[in-house]
Amino acid sequence: MRAIFNHFHPLNKLKRERERYLVNHDVPDNIKTLLSTPLPSLDDDIFSLDYLSVDFETSGFDPKNDSLLSVGYLPLINQQLLLSEAVETLIQSAENIKAETAVINHIVPEMLEQGKPWAEVMDTLLAEAVGKVLIVHGSVVEKRFLNHYIAKQYKLPPLPLLWVDTLQMEKSLHMYKDDSATDDFRLGSIRARHNLPEYSAHGALVDSLATGELYLALLKIHFEGTDSSVRYMKFDYTRAL
Template identity: 75%
Template sequence: MKAIFNYFHPLNKLKREREKYLAEHKLPDNIKALLSAPLPDLESNVYSLDYLSVDFETSGFSPETDSLLSVGYLPIINQQLLLSKAVETFISSGEKIKAETAIINHIVPEMLEQGKHWSVVMDKFLAAAVGKVIIVHGSVIEKRFLNHYMKKRYNLPPLPLLWVDTLKLEKSLLMYKNNSETQDFRLGSIRERHNLPEYAAHGALVDSLSAGELFLALLKICFEGTDGCVKHMKFDFSRAI
């Protein structure tokens, strides 16, 4: 019975999907390295995994018509947020920044003038993600823009990556049973409920830090009093949005 459970566990299904992806597509070395990195075993401890907390800032919700403006991320190793290895990079864009998004993320045209090409920024992000579980709060934007990038740059379908969405993780808590629809699940609001500090600034780096801190807080709540096995982690296995 255990063998059957393990075979059909979504994490082992993801492993088989990666093997199929590697076999069916001619991949550049960076993507091959990303997908060849071993996924965690079901019996591994969630606290022993390496994570990468990520945030994309964009000019809108659609990668076909909107632009990726900045990418921020930092690793979480041994339950420590490695601020010394944090990265935030602006992306050069010919698109006029929308006033409504500038109010939210404080990105103005001057910040993008010295930005890098999106292929440089995204490939650097993918290199940083090798061997790590990707942490994000509300995965829609990140997955949409990453999927669009893979299609446009490499003509590849969505990557079989391992994600944890802190938004979904928060919603899974028993405290929201039967009334989750009435709650405010914005990153700042959730952090406030967990007594995490408020950050005045807003951007890819700050939000990746915010999501990373929230993830560590949720990890302790979700696995308190348990063996902390990976098989019980609520990963986000979806690729297409």
């Protein structure tokens, strides 16, 4: 029975999907390296995995009409966020900046003139993601813009990557507590509920740091004192949104 459960576990299904992806598509070396690096096993400890906390700042939600403005990320290794390896990069010549998003992220066209090319930034992110689980807060934006990049740059379908979403983790926690009164799942609001400090600035790097810290707090709430093997983690396996 356990063997059957393991076979149909979403993580093992993702492993088989990666194998099919590499067989069915002509992928460049960087994508091949990313998808051929082994995924965690079901018996691995969630706390011991290598993660990359990621945040995208964009001018909107539709990558076909909006622009990716900046990318921020930092590794989470051995339950420690590695600030010395944190990265935030502006995207060169991004278009469609909107006043309402500029108010939030303070990114204006003049700043983007000093940015880096879109492909260089995204390929660097893909290289950093090798062997890591991606942490995001609300995966819709990051997945849409990453999928768009993969389709436009490489003419490939969405990559079968392994994500964890702190937004969904928090929602599942409230469902378990039967707390239907809470409807504010913004990153700052959730952090406040878990007594994490408020960050006055807003941007890709700050939000990736805030998301990584929240993930560590949620991990302890969900798994401390219980079986924390990977088989019990609710990863986000969806790709196309």
